Amino acid sequence: MSESVVPKPGSERSVLLLLAAGLFAIGTDGYVITGLLSPIGADLGVGTAAAGRLVTVFALAYAVGAPVAGALTARFSRRGVLLVSLAGFAAANIATAVVRDYDTMLAARVLAALTAAAFTPAASAAAATLVTAERRGRALATVGAGISVATAVGVPLGTLVGGWLGWRATFAGVSVLATITAIGLVALLPPIPAGAEQTTTGSIAFASMRVWAALLLTATWIAGAFTVLTFIGPVLGSAAGVHETALSGWLLIFGVAAVVGNTLGGRAADRYPTVRLLPISTAGLAVALAILGLLCSTGGPGRLGAVLAAVAMIGWGIFGWSFAPIQQHRLVDLAPSAAGIVLSLNASAVYVGISAGSLAGSFALDRIGTAGVAWTGALIELAAVTIAIATVRGRPSPHRRIAIELRPEEKEQVSKPMMATNSENLHDGRRQY
Known part of the structure; x- marks a missing residue:
């Protein structure tokens, strides 16, 4: 692995927390739907079992898309990959929040999964280059904690919001969080050349x-x-x-x-x-x-x-x-x-x-x-x-x-x-x- 990339003075931890926030949004988006299947199915005119296939589609698209996204984005700056993928993820969740039929919902979930698949490995790679070698494990743990916290807080909170304001509000909230995270990364994340994290x-x-x-x-x-x-x-x-x-x-x-x-x-x-x-x-x-x-x-x-x-x-x-x-x-x-x-x-x-x-x-x-x-x-x-x-x-x-x-x-x-x-x-x- 190459030498670390130096972020702006005093911003290293902030960048790591922003990357964790991005994974928190992705984890919440991927898991929260399990608590909203009934209202989603009712709103889109399908049964609960069919609504559950939205989870299947998201997971399958992510699993297949991750290695493809890694190969296609290897030549680009990690900073650019992070920002573009997070912006695409925010857009996909806005689309999820406004769709009116099941087929369009499936397409929106595929787009969300593919953009998430591009962001997640790039976030881990960026975290590894922002710190010295002896601190890489802790940096990766900090960023990876976003998924764990999403399970503990994001999913029940998203389900609660969906119960109060409707399931569409939950995905709109995920989009807002992804957008705020992207803005923070624009301000604080230094350029990371392609291949710096290999x-x-x-x-x-x-x-x-x-x-x-x-x-x-x-x-x-x-x-x-x-x-x-x-x-x-x-x-x-x-x-x-x-x-x-x-x-x-x-x-x-x-x-x-x-x-x-x-x-x-x-x-x-x-x-x-x-x-x-x-x-x-x-x-x-x-x-x-x-x-x-x-x-x-x-x-x-x-x-x-x-x-x-x-x-x-x-x-x-x-x-x-x-x-x-x-x-x-x-x-x-x-x-x-x-x-x-x-x-x-x-x-x-x-x-x-x-x-x-x-x-x-x-x-x-x-x-x-x-x-x-x-x-x-x-x-x-x-x-x-x-x-x-x-x-x-x-x-x-x-x-x-x-x-x-x-x-x-x-x-x-x-x-x-x-x-x-x-x-x-x-x-x-x-x-x-």
């Missing part, structure tokens, strides 16, 4: 089957979660009698639990082997989804059903969202010399999983009902548990892992004392993520 060789990431197995685990984990989260309104209505007016409060509780889980997952990954934590995280989520399935199947037995549903949502937030930092630690541990590449691939895997999960939930809702949605999510999550356990059994030794990550010419030059030093550096570097 990392060193990352081909080894593509050669490692363990990296691909980890990416499969990521996609399966999020697919199980989004099978249910996409239709969380109908599921909670069936499981605990939660009405649309109370849904934002439930999502807020879930979001707070998600922040707690994210924090606990990061701390646990610093202290314990990540391959042992992954089965615990996925198993906890599988149990939470199974509880929701059981409640939907039994009709949600009154107050007890509401209490159990609340416990399931809190458990989901803690166990489910502890997975993300643990898995990031795992990926960086597998390929520290290509951390940027494997983390970008992990982000694509997330949206592939979201697309698959929301589609599975849509089919389950159409054919079985809300109980089918919850049980389908639980079964997918059980598959994630199986993959996580297989990861534990197939983990390599530390010495073998280091050998995999080095280039051929590096292997010839590394002596045993240097190998010990590299092992310590890999551990320290992993903590930054």
Whole structure:
């Protein structure tokens, strides 16, 4: 990676926070629709299942668009990519707020996803060039926090605004936030030449089957979660009698639990082997989804059903969202010399999983009902548990892992004392993520 780009004096942290705000807007836009499916479907004249496919389309367009956008924008200044993509994202959300038919809504969601797919990796790359090498991990964490905060605050707040002022106001608000962020970046973000953020060789990431197995685990984990989260309104209505007016409060509780889980997952990954934590995280989520399935199947037995549903949502937030930092630690541990590449691939895997999960939930809702949605999510999550356990059994030794990550010419030059030093550096570097 090249040397850092120096921002205007005193503006470094402000730029990082603006990039985080951009990801907050993108995260809110991508997730908030799950709490607004019923009013969106009613307004556009389609059922809830069809409205849920808007999540599928967004996620699929993002997953496919991310590598394409990266290839097409590689020759351009990162500053220009950030500003243009954020402006396009704001425009796409204005279009989402004013559409009157389902087909136009689909097109608007595709445009929002493609512009988001261009902004997100560029934001991470810009963050890595704005600071010195020893602070890159913290800079990436600051920017990446935008997505986590969107889950905890943006989604319930957007759902609440949608309940008060209508779902269109939520997307208009996202557009306003994206516009303000773009204006701030115009003022504070320094020019970042094309290629300034490119990392060193990352081909080894593509050669490692363990990296691909980890990416499969990521996609399966999020697919199980989004099978249910996409239709969380109908599921909670069936499981605990939660009405649309109370849904934002439930999502807020879930979001707070998600922040707690994210924090606990990061701390646990610093202290314990990540391959042992992954089965615990996925198993906890599988149990939470199974509880929701059981409640939907039994009709949600009154107050007890509401209490159990609340416990399931809190458990989901803690166990489910502890997975993300643990898995990031795992990926960086597998390929520290290509951390940027494997983390970008992990982000694509997330949206592939979201697309698959929301589609599975849509089919389950159409054919079985809300109980089918919850049980389908639980079964997918059980598959994630199986993959996580297989990861534990197939983990390599530390010495073998280091050998995999080095280039051929590096292997010839590394002596045993240097190998010990590299092992310590890999551990320290992993903590930054």
